[in-house]
Amino acid sequence: MSSESHELLVVKNLSTTFTTMGGPLPAVADVSFTLARNETIGIVGESGSGKTVLSRTIMGLQPRTNVSVTGSVLLNGNEMVGASEAAKRALWGTEVAMVFQDPMTSLNPVMRVGKQIDESLRVRLGMSKNDAKARAIELLELVGIPSPAQRYMAYPGQLSGGMRQRVVIAIALAGSPNLLMADEPTTGLDVTIQAQILNLLDDLKDRMKMSVVLVTHDLGVVATRTSRIVVMYAGRIVETGSTRDVFHRHRMPYTRALLESSPKVSNASHTRLVTIPGRPPNLLKLTDGCSFAPRCSFATDKCHTQRPELEAAGEPGHAFACWNPLPTTTEP
Amino acid sequence: MSDTRQPLLSVRDLKVTFGKGHHAVSAVAGVSFDIFPGETLGLVGESGCGKSTTGKALMRIIEPSSGSIELEGSSLIGQRGRALRNLRTHMQMIFQDPISSLNPRRRVKDIVAEPLDCWKTVSGSERDVLVSDLLSKVGIDPKVYGNRYARQFSGGQCQRISIARSLAMRPKLLICDEMVSALDVSVQAQILNLLEDLKDEYGLTLLFIAHDLAVVKNVSDRVAVMYLGKICEIGPSDALYDAPAHPYTKFLLGAALDADPDSPLHNEVLEGEPPSPLNPPSGCRFRTRCPNATDKCANEEPQPQEIAPGHQVSCHFPLSVQRK
Numbered sequence: 185m186s187s188e189s190h191e192l193l194v195v196k197n198l199s200t201t202f203t204t205m206g207g208p209l210p211a212v213a214d215v216s217f218t219l220a221r222n223e224t225i226g227i228v229g230e231s232g233s234g235k236t237v238l239s240r241t242i243m244g245l246q247p248r249t250n251v252s253v254t255g256s257v258l259l260n261g262n263e264m265v266g267a268s269e270a271a272k273r274a275l276w277g278t279e280v281a282m283v284f285q286d287p288m289t290s291l292n293p294v295m296r297v298g299k300q301i302d303e304s305l306r307v308r309l310g311m312s313k314n315d316a317k318a319r320a321i322e323l324l325e326l327v328g329i330p331s332p333a334q335r336y337m338a339y340p341g342q343l344s345g346g347m348r349q350r351v352v353i354a355i356a357l358a359g360s361p362n363l364l365m366a367d368e369p370t371t372g373l374d375v376t377i378q379a380q381i382l383n384l385l386d387d388l389k390d391r392m393k394m395s396v397v398l399v400t401h402d403l404g405v406v407a408t409r410t411s412r413i414v415v416m417y418a419g420r421i422v423e424t425g426s427t428r429d430v431f432h433r434h435r436m437p438y439t440r441a442l443l444e445s446s447p448k449v450s451n452a453s454h455t456r457l458v459t460i461p462g463r464p465p466n467l468l469k470l471t472d473g474c475s476f477a478p479r480c481s482f483a484t485d486k487c488h489t490q491r492p493e494l495e496a497a498g499e500p501g502h503a504f505a506c507w508n509p510l511p512t513t514t515e516p
Numbered sequence: 517m518s519d520t521r522q523p524l525l526s527v528r529d530l531k532v533t534f535g536k537g538h539h540a541v542s543a544v545a546g547v548s549f550d551i552f553p554g555e556t557l558g559l560v561g562e563s564g565c566g567k568s569t570t571g572k573a574l575m576r577i578i579e580p581s582s583g584s585i586e587l588e589g590s591s592l593i594g595q596r597g598r599a600l601r602n603l604r605t606h607m608q609m610i611f612q613d614p615i616s617s618l619n620p621r622r623r624v625k626d627i628v629a630e631p632l633d634c635w636k637t638v639s640g641s642e643r644d645v646l647v648s649d650l651l652s653k654v655g656i657d658p659k660v661y662g663n664r665y666a667r668q669f670s671g672g673q674c675q676r677i678s679i680a681r682s683l684a685m686r687p688k689l690l691i692c693d694e695m696v697s698a699l700d701v702s703v704q705a706q707i708l709n710l711l712e713d714l715k716d717e718y719g720l721t722l723l724f725i726a727h728d729l730a731v732v733k734n735v736s737d738r739v740a741v742m743y744l745g746k747i748c749e750i751g752p753s754d755a756l757y758d759a760p761a762h763p764y765t766k767f768l769l770g771a772a773l774d775a776d777p778d779s780p781l782h783n784e785v786l787e788g789e790p791p792s793p794l795n796p797p798s799g800c801r802f803r804t805r806c807p808n809a810t811d812k813c814a815n816e817e818p819q820p821q822e823i824a825p826g827h828q829v830s831c832h833f834p835l836s837v838q839r840k
Contacts, residue, residue, distance in 0.1 A: 230700040344789050345563075374562035374727065376786045379771035383785055401700065404773030427777045445705035447734035449772050450779075453753040454712065455734060457705035463670060464700075 192362055192395045193219040193242070198255035198265070200234075200241045206468045211237040213419040214255075219363070224389060224396040226406030226427070228442070229416035232464050235399050238416070239365050241265075242397070243282055244272040260362055277308040277359035285368035287348035291340040297351045298324075298336030304358040323354040328384055346377035353384065360392060367399045382409055403446055407431065412501065415439050418465050418475035421494060425502030435497055435509035438476045474507065482508040522588075523550035524721050525574070525689055530583035532566070532573050541793050543569040545745035545801075546583070548820075551689070556715070556722040558736030558753065560729055560768070564790060565742040567725045571693045574723070575609055576600065587689070605635065608682035612694035614674035620667035624651070624677055625658065627666060631684040650680040653717075654710060672703035676710070683718060691723045696731060708735060729772040733757055738826070741765050744790055744801040747820075751827030761823055761834040764802045800832070808833050 200212040212234045219225050229235045240246060242257050244264045257264040260279055264272065284290040292300060301320040305311045311319065317336070324332035327350040340348055349369065356364060366385060370378040386409060389396050398406055406413055406427065413430040415423040415438070423436040434440055444458035462479045474480070477487040486507050494503040498512065532544040544566040551557045561567045572578040574585055576592060585592040592603055611617045618627055629647045632638055638646055648658035654676040656662075666674065675695060682690060692711070696704040712735065715722060726732050732739055733753050740750040741762065749762040760766040767786040773779075788805050791797055800818050803809040812832050820828040 230702060346789060375729065375771040375773075376562065376767060377789065378773075379785045380787075402773070403701075403775035407773065407775050407777045408779060431775070431777050441702060443775060446701045446775055447705075447708070447728075447730040448774050448776075449730045449733060449757060449769065450774055450776075451730075451734065453733050453736055456712075457709055457734070459705045459709055460702050461706075463672060463703060 190220060191218045192221045192223075192260055193397075194256070194258040195242065196256040196258075198238070198241060198257060199253070200237050200246060201252050203250040203252070204468070209467050210419050210470065211467065212241060215416075215419075215421055216255075217414055217421070217424060219395050219397065221362070221395055222389070222393055223412070224386075224398055224410045226410035226413045227397060227399045227416060228401070228403060228406055228413055230401055230442075230464055232418075232467070233416040234419035235401075235416050236367055237419075239282070239367050239397060239399050243276070243280060243365060245282075277304050277361065279361055280363040280365060281356035281359060281361040282365040282367065283349070283352050283356050283369045285371050287345060287352050288340065290352055291348060293340050296337055296339060297343070298338075300351070301355050301358055304355055308359045319358075320354075323357060324351070326357070326388070327351070327354045328380070329354075345373055346380065349373065349377075349381055350384070353381075353388070357388065357392065361394065363395050363397065364389070365397045365399070368401070369398070370405060371400070371402070378405075385409075403443060415442070418467060418470065420475065420505065422476065422506070423504040424494070425497065425499060425504075429497070429499045429502045433497070433499065433502070433512065435504040435512070436476075436506045437480050437482055437508075437510060439504075440510060441479075474505070484508060521552050524553045524588060525551040525723075526584075526586040527574065528584045530570065530573060530585065531581045532569050532578060533581045539794075542745055542796070543793060544573060544580075545793075545796070547742075547745075547747055549740055549747065549750060551721055551723060553688075553721055554719060555737040556724055556735050558732035558739040559723060559725045559742060560727065560732045560739060561742035562727065562768075562790065564744075564793065566745040566793075567727075567742050568693050570742070571609065571691045571723060571725050574691060575604065575607060577609075605631075605685045606687055607689045607691065608685065608687040609691040609693065610675075610678050610682050610695045613698055614671050614678055614695075615666075617678055618666040618674055621665060623663050623665060624656070624669075625662040627677060628680045628684060631681065635685065637685075646684070650683055651677075653683070653714065654680045655706075656680070670703075672699055672707060675699065675707055679707075679710070679714065683714065686718065687720070689721050689723065691725070693725045694727065695724075697726060697728065704731070711735065729757075729769060730774070741768065744793055744796055746801055746830065748802060748831065749827075749829045750820075751824070751829075755824065755827055759835075761827070761829040762802075762831050763806050763808055763835060766835060800830075 196216050198215045202209045202211055227235045241253055253265050262275055298320050301323055302316040305316040305319055321332045321336055324335055329335050329350050370381050410427050413427050414421055417438050423439045441460040460479050465475050473488040474492055477483040492505045492507050494505045496503050528548045530544055530547045534541045534543055547570055559567045573580045625647050628650055632643055651658040656676055696707050724735050736753045739753045739756050740747050743764050749765045760769055770784055791804055797804050799815055800813040803813040818830045818832045820830045822828050823834055
């Protein structure tokens with residue numbers, strides 16, 4: 185691992201546990217990873233795997249009560265865990281910004297979109313009203329919205345889903361953040377619009393020298409857009425490595441199941457899909473063993489009683505958590 | 517089509533218009549296709565293209581404005597009351613959101629038995645045996661789960677229950693509207709495999725409506741691509757995916773993401789967004805976004821032409837079949 189200053193984001197032993205009526209719910213458990221400057225990392229998992237809670241914890245957006253966060257999130261040298269609201273507010277927008285999944289609910293429906301971009305420029309950067317308006321129109325142009333000066337006056341309801349997501353991205357970029365967290369940024373958008381938004385994020389990453397955390401359930405989204413991938417299951421990282429290693433040299437049976445169960449355009453029709461029985465575990469009733477063991481065809485007694493830790497695979501940066509890993513394969 | 521088989525469902529020039537006068541939106545603007553017994557026809561398109569409206573119009577959940585729908589030769593248009601209800605038993609629909617399509621306060625076995633109770637086809641112990649059989653077929657143990665309420669099940673299990681309910685009347689045609697889009701990939705794979713098994717076992721014919729190109733290719737024998745209320749291309753799935761003839765199909769496939777780090781990046785991305793169906797472009801509806809559009813496309817509406825057996829495209833300048 186390279187020196188600390190090279191890394192923009194260092195997450196160490198991060199755990200987020202919610203207190204619920206049914207007992208403590210470990211939504212994120214012992215997660216560690218780093219992100220270099222100008223790098224894109226993908227966080228992949230099914231619903232309930234903890235990927236959204238993880239991204240919100242990194243942002244410091246967890247609720248104030250009934251939650252305990254332990255571990256450390258160093259963002260450009262600033263500790264986010266345990267930081268005061270004021271300290272976090274100083275970092276939001278300028279250090280880290282977030283693009284949420286649903287562009288309809290993350291915008292105020294009764295406020296012109298231009299004003300919503302202005303808001304962060306004036307509050308975070310202390311710009312004057314006129315400067316903020318000029319910059320907001322520039323930002324709308326930057327995210328590829330046609331006739332930005334007119335769109336500045338539009339309400340969110342007058343824009344399509346794809347356009348709204350571009351506005352949300354413009355708001356996130358207003359403070360020129362070093363880190364952009366994108367939580368399912370294209371889920372719910374049509375494929376052609378999804379391709380436009382992913383290309384836009386890629387392009388902006390290079391132009392604004394940002395790092396991006398791309399959180400998604402869709403392996404297709406991360407396959408060509410990220411340099412590294414983190415695979416999560418039941419709140420824990422089960423495999424991580426370079427995108428190529430995770431796709432072609434995965435060792436954890438869950439990673440393989442996830443890859444093989446998604447239908448592919450390049451397969452012939454009526455290709456039988458590989459399935460994993462059952463469904464993700466109830467986080468309130470986790471055992472001491474591997475959380476994937478009940479669904480795993482390779483599981484032994486050890487898997488049910490002892491939790492495997494992440495261990496390094498042959499390739500640099502590639503690690504997996506499994507007692508009975510798949511054999512190493514050569515590249516296809 | 518040069519097919520000599522009798523189609524199970526035959527749709528000609530189906531139109532659905534919402535509203536009147538200036539506010540009229542033609543959601544489905546003249547759609548024709550056949551579905552043959554035992555096959556799966558996939559219907560893909562982006563949101564707002566009219567694919568779900570087409571599915572609902574076939575069931576006459578939404579009333580078509582014009583056109584004809586024939587199921588095994590008997591017309592569904594113009595039927596009313598008992599005659600329509602009788603015809604509908606041959607067609608069943610499965611919806612997108614599995615949880616909201618089941619009554620959360622009813623027991624699973626009663627949900628599955630509902631169609632049987634409505635039609636009183638079977639009764640007493642025979643009914644219970646049939647319900648248990650249906651539930652086991654979809655992978656839900658009737659002894660353990662039959663008495664539970666729908667609200668106690670996850671999305672994937674609810675979709676299994678919906679499938680069991682739709683099979684209760686032994687339908688000939690199943691219309692699946694985005695039935696796996698709310699599910700996680702591992703659960704989605706289970707449901708897709710289950711659907712293939714049941715299709716063989718019950719001799720079902722399927723209309724599979726979805727936006728996900730990979731899912732549609734996986735289940736379909738033939739695929740129809742819709743854009744702004746019209747079918748722009750229809751053909752055998754493998755041929756259509758390997759060599760799309762309509763420029764829109766090509767862009768749509770180019771935007772689909774395969775989970776493979778070595779797949780090519782999207783350099784040719786379709787710009788802009790579909791025009792409003794309130795005021796569709798003249799001539800070819802795709803011409804405003806098509807790189808090959810000419811004056812002819814604006815003036816003349818392209819008619820479906822057959823470029824290979826069973827492969828039709830509505831375009832004045834179809835892409836050559838050789839080019840991938």
